[in-house]
Amino acid sequence: MFGYIRPLRRYSENYLFRAQYCGLCKYFGTQYGQFSRFFLSYDITFLALMISALSEEPFEWQYEHCVAHWFSKRRIKHPTSVEEAVSDVFVVLLGYKLRDEIIDSEGIRSFFAKRIHNYQLKWKGDFSKELEKKLKSSFEELMEIEMNKTPDPDSASNLFGSIMKTLTGEVLMRLELVVDEDFLKFSELLGKWIYLMDAFEDLEKDIKKWHYNPLIFSNKELLLEEDDNAVIVKQITELEKWRLHLVVDHMREYYDRFFKRLGHFSIEINGIIHEAIPVMTDKVLGNSCKSDGNAEKDG
């Protein structure tokens, strides 16, 4: 289980989020095989939760056992057309992640990524294939940015954001929902935030392994002057943290415009946006280590 958007432990949204997570996880298992369940992220779960709230499609709760929970039954959100559409998006994003892994990693990790990538081709439905075609140029552009080691963090993060926006727009259209521009802009900023969170979290690893990270290349003088990696990470975080705080603020601006249109789950989503996301941002920036305990350890 990975991803950045997790509810805080003390809130009711914890239960709802878990039910959505388990519902998606089970659905992936039935659709794409048990192995696919390892790749479900919290971020995709959150996207499904938001689209469910916008669609107001009726659904049912179910109580079921699963591989990870043998003894007690877990409450799950019974899959609807939202989960079907989101799972197609998931396959496209997974393809990108695997390609990234094949390029970045070496040895056994790269070998497994290649195997899963080839196997993953069998999972794709028509909708996923269409989506991938539409996004082909964007993914290629993203890879080019990474190959050229473009120093501006906005180039790569904005592009990843626009990919998220396209994916969300396609899901809304497939579900025949009103394409809400504010929600689309929000999803674009969410993608930007996820990309930057990843860049901040991987700073030390990327310096060590010399992988592309725009935060490193936009502060290259620090690398040229300083030898201690820990000091470099600290300095880059200090210089660049404004960017992450600004994107959270930017996201909230658009969220405030459409949150009244959310049907069910609005209280829970509100808690995630206004409290969990800032806590996770601070956690990644290393400002609030104490908040670690609050983040849900789902599973």
Place this chain on the structure above:
Amino acid sequence: MINDPYKVLGVEPGASKKEIKAAYNKMVKKYHPDYYKEKHMKELAEQKMKEINEAYDYLLDNHQHYTKDTGNSKAANEGHRENGGYTDFNHIRRLIQAGRFAEARQLLMQAKIRNAEWSYLMGVVEISHGNYTEGRRLLEQAVRLDPANEEYQKAYQQTMGGTFFSRRAGHARTDAETCCQVCTTLWCLDCCCECSGGDFISCC
């Protein structure tokens, strides 16, 4: 240009040609790729040198606008009327307030005048488009061109503090909403007092 050329060369705005050249030479000595043995570091130093050369060329090309030799950086600010290219910045402000950033950007791109207000407005547009690096650079430029302007300083501080959007939204709400809230509260208080036999506002 992604980075602020002054920052890249480490010179003060309005530096003379001599100072720019001296700073350039110092930077070349510090970051020349030949000083680095490792392949990755060499590559990084090459990128840094490219940035330094771009900043040096930019500052020399635009020297007459920003130097001590021709007065000071305000020269660019006052170019507004000298060039005769009038730009309705108030109209652009209204577009920005209405969230019509693409139109605002188009008009700003057409403007011949690139003064402090232009930099500020363009900075706001770029940040709203998600181009934070460029937006920050433009806001810095606005503050540099007109250091006494509180609006530009506030926008820059809010960008760096991550409150740029919430403060702006709060600002837009305050006047109308606060007024309504005060009136409603007073009316409610008056009604309550009258129901219990008293009077809070005697004239109504």
